[in-house]
Amino acid sequence: MKRITGYLLATCVALPVGAQTTLTLDSCRALALSNNKQLAVAHVKQDIAANMRKSARTKYLPRVSALAGYEYTSREISLLSDDQKKTLGNMGTNATAGIGGKANELLQAVPQGVWQQLGQLGFTPEGIQQQLTAGIGSLAGSLNQVGAGIVDAFHTDTRSMWAxxxxxxxxxxxxxxxxAMNRIADIGEQLAANSAHAQxxxxxxxxxxxxxxxxxxRHKxxxxxxxxxxxKKLDGDVQKMIEEGVATRSEGLxxxxxxxxxxxxxxKVNDGLTLAKMYLSQLCGLPMNGSVTLADEESENIAQNTSCAKADVAVAFEQRPEIRMLRNTLDMTQQSVKLLKAGNLPQVAIVGGxxxxxPNLFNGFERKFGGxxxxxVLVRVPVWNWGDVTYKVRAAKGASAIASLELEEVKEKIELQVSQSSFRLNEASKKLQLAMASTRKAEENLRTANLGFREGVIQSTTVMEAQTAWLQAQSQKIDAEIDVRLSQTNMQKALGTLEN
Structure with a gap:
């Protein structure tokens, strides 16, 4: 909401700048916040940290991946060896070879009387032998076909494979x-926000x-x-007095x-004012060759209606973005230790798919897709890593110790800074009161000197001294008023309460 309000305010203020619109301190702040490049970079870093946090959240969710591939090989996968294929292809021949030899031995062992009886029935040894040979040959061919069928059945056709x-x-x-990774991402987002706040x-x-x-x-x-x-007025009066012979030429010179x-x-003041306005325009994102008019340029009392928070170190510890950034760094190093310790712990995951x-490996290498x-459950248990994780954990603990020491050191420096800012603000307030008193005395001294010069009882040198004293007193008053304003800004910055 602050960013949107600042942007709208900056837009409304920037439109009529060319028409000599008076800019207040708040409008200049809004313009600077809208146009500062480093602040824009800090906001982009916040977006990056937010996306990193969202990415870390996805680590809790299941991961789904798909794989696909094609492979062509010069040879197919064979479930049978060449000898097995040969044996199966000649299965009938090998089986009947022994049967034929045994049949011949049996025929030769038949007694002669049996052959005579068989002969009466029309069976001769030659006929029986021919019939046995024909039957064995037919059986061998059938078995060879069966063996060839088995070899064909084990054919995989896997030269062209999809998976x-x-x-x-x-x-x-x-x-x-x-x-730990998610906590680091959360801390990283907080760190980016605190960095943007600091910027x-x-x-x-x-x-x-x-x-x-x-x-x-401008006041100077x-x-x-x-x-x-x-x-110039004094110079004109002295020149008239010289013409009348009541003043010397030396006084005129x-x-x-x-x-x-x-x-x-x-x-010199005009040149310095021009450069200062150019720098202010650059910070506000306005054309540096343009004319800028500020609301406090015509203010008679620059330091009026000013207030500032008390020098409370506890507020600084709570509000300073530098403190929060160092705390984020410390928390991040502590989570890094936990992240590294996880390298020595078991990991469990459920897998499926x-x-x-x-070819279909589950249906006889059929040329169709099958799955x-x-x-x-996947379990990974680290057994031995030569102390790698232990050394990394020790290093991370060292980084955490460094972050803790740096945090304590910054706290001490901020406490000192708050004290110095409070002392400077009090000193600036005292100087302003003294400067205002000196201004009143210098104005009265100048009035008295001018009156005496007109009455002819005071010389021009005395008037010039009074004018110089008046100039110094007025300049010191302006410096004191600006110092009060800057001291208040320093106090707000030291407390971390400097906001638009």
Whole structure:
């Protein structure tokens, strides 16, 4: 909401700048926040950290992956060896070879009387032998065909293979690594937000200093112009007195030198004011060759209605983005230790999926796609890594110790910074009161000197001294008022409460 409000305010303010629209401190801050490049980079880093956090959340969810491939080989997969194929192809021949030999031996062992009886029935040894040979040959051919069929049945035709699979992996326990990773991502997002906050405060601090620098130079420009008018008037009066013979030429030359010095001072202030406005325009994202008018340029009392929070170190420890960033760093190193320790712990995951292939491995290498479901549990237990994880854990603990020491050191420096800012603010307030008292005395002294000069009882040198004292008092008052403003800004920055 602050970013949107600032952008709208900056847009509304930027439109009529060319028409000499007066810019307040808040409008300059809004313009600077809208146009600061480093702040824009910090916001992009926040978006990056947010996406990294979302990415870390997905580690809890199951992973689904798909694989597919094709392979052509010069030879197919063979489930039978060449000898087995040959044996099966000649299975009938090999089997009947022995049967034929035994049949001949049996025929030769038949008694002669049996042959005579068989002969009466019409059976001769030659006929029986021919019939046995024909039957054995027929059996051998049939068995050879059966063996060839078996060889063909084991033919895989796997020279051209297609395969695919869908796998699902669900982490169950990763030793705390996923939890630590998510916490690191959360801390990283907080770190990016705190970094953007720090850049925001730095931008506001820079714009405040530039704003009050312009206001200071503008008031000194008016002061230099007033001083120039005073010395010019004195120079004119002295020149008239010289013409009347009541003043010496030496007095006239002294006043003329003061006029030249006043003109030179005014020229320097004009140049400094131009450069300061260019720098302020650059911070606000406005054209540097444009004309910028600030609301406090015409203010009679720059330091009026000012207030600042008390120097409470506890508030600084809570609000300073630098402290929060170091705490984020410390938390991140602690989570890194847990992440590394997970390398020595077991990891459990559930896996499952579906795989297909062509030829179909589950139906006799059929030239069709066929698949199978699978589910299982995967357990990984580290056994020995030569102390690699232990050394990394020790290193991470060392980094955590460093972050803790740096946090304590920064706390001490911030406590000192708050004290110094409080002292500077009190000192600036005292200087302002003294400067205002000196201004009143210098104005009265100048009034008295001018009155005495007109009455002819005071010389021009005394008037010039009074004018110089008045110039110094007014300049010191302007410096004191600006110092109060800058001291308040320093206090807010030290407390971490510098906001738009």
């Amino acid at each position: 695919g699979a869908i796998m699902v992996t669900q982490p169950v326990y990763m030793g705390g690594a996923i939890t 925001r405060q730095l931008t506001l601090y820079s714009i405040d200093q530039a704003y009050w620098q312009v206001v200071s130079l 420009q008016k002061l230099a112009q007033s001083y120039l008018d005073l010395v 002294s006043v003329s030198v003061k006029v030249n010095e006043a003109e030179m001072t005014l020229s 579906y795989a297909v292939s062509n 199978v479901w699978n589910v299982g």
